[in-house]
Amino acid sequence: MRIRWHYSETMLCSAGPPGPEPASLAFADESFMELAGGGFYVLAAAVFAPVDQGAARAAMLGLRGTRDTRKLHWNEMDIRQRVSAAREVAALGGLHVVTVGAPVPNTRQERARAMCLERLVTELHGYGVVELFVESRTKELDERDVKTIIGARFHLPKGSRFHVDHARGADEPLFWVADIVAGAVRAHHIGDPTYRRLLDDCVYEIDVLTGC
Numbered sequence: 001m002r003i004r005w006h007y008s009e010t011m012l013c014s015a016g017p018p019g020p021e022p023a024s025l026a027f028a029d030e031s032f033m034e035l036a037g038g039g040f041y042v043l044a045a046a047v048f049a050p051v052d053q054g055a056a057r058a059a060m061l062g063l064r065g066t067r068d069t070r071k072l073h074w075n076e077m078d079i080r081q082r083v084s085a086a087r088e089v090a091a092l093g094g095l096h097v098v099t100v101g102a103p104v105p106n107t108r109q110e111r112a113r114a115m116c117l118e119r120l121v122t123e124l125h126g127y128g129v130v131e132l133f134v135e136s137r138t139k140e141l142d143e144r145d146v147k148t149i150i151g152a153r154f155h156l157p158k159g160s161r162f163h164v165d166h167a168r169g170a171d172e173p174l175f176w177v178a179d180i181v182a183g184a185v186r187a188h189h190i191g192d193p194t195y196r197r198l199l200d201d202c203v204y205e206i207d208v209l210t211g212c
Helices: 050-064 079-092 109-126 139-153 174-189 194-198
Strands: 002-006 025-035 038-047 095-102 131-135 163-167 203-209
Touching: 025 109, 025 174, 038 109, 038 174, 050 079, 050 174, 079 174, 079 194, 095 109, 095 174, 109 131, 109 139, 109 203, 131 139, 131 174, 139 163, 174 194, 174 203
Parallel strands: 002 203, 025 131, 095 203, 131 163
Antiparallel strands: 025 038, 038 095
């Protein structure tokens, strides 16, 4: 399911599909493509009911297997591995919320990220999420995320709780779920729907018009 949201409509919250039982945590990762006159930014959040988080972590560790890497990464997978990863995520269930911002011309990815993150907060709050973990980048960029979420909280109902923390991607396998979802959505937007189709039943995708 896809809807379109514009930056000037920050006070609106669309009705999405039924979500999982209220979950306290979500884990987000991104993928993007800058392009003069186009481009897009994908910000995906993996959301599982608390009772399902352990099984999801175990599944991601199983996908990594004995490969010489500390984390799964979509960009390092071949076609066969991507199909397997998408199927594994689909089998886990849950609901994964994805905001896709466009356009994203050269050097404007941080503005697009902020707008996608703001919208993501609104959607996640609607599904009962009170804390979002975002894969850490740099201290400066992490601080930008925090400021964006502080601003986004003003659009939530009075008294709402919503917090953000950053963590290393290698330390939390649920980030790998978000990476797989983001990679599949990115592939779809550049012309390969193979992986996104496998995730149709567990991904809720929202278009964000960035105005960049």
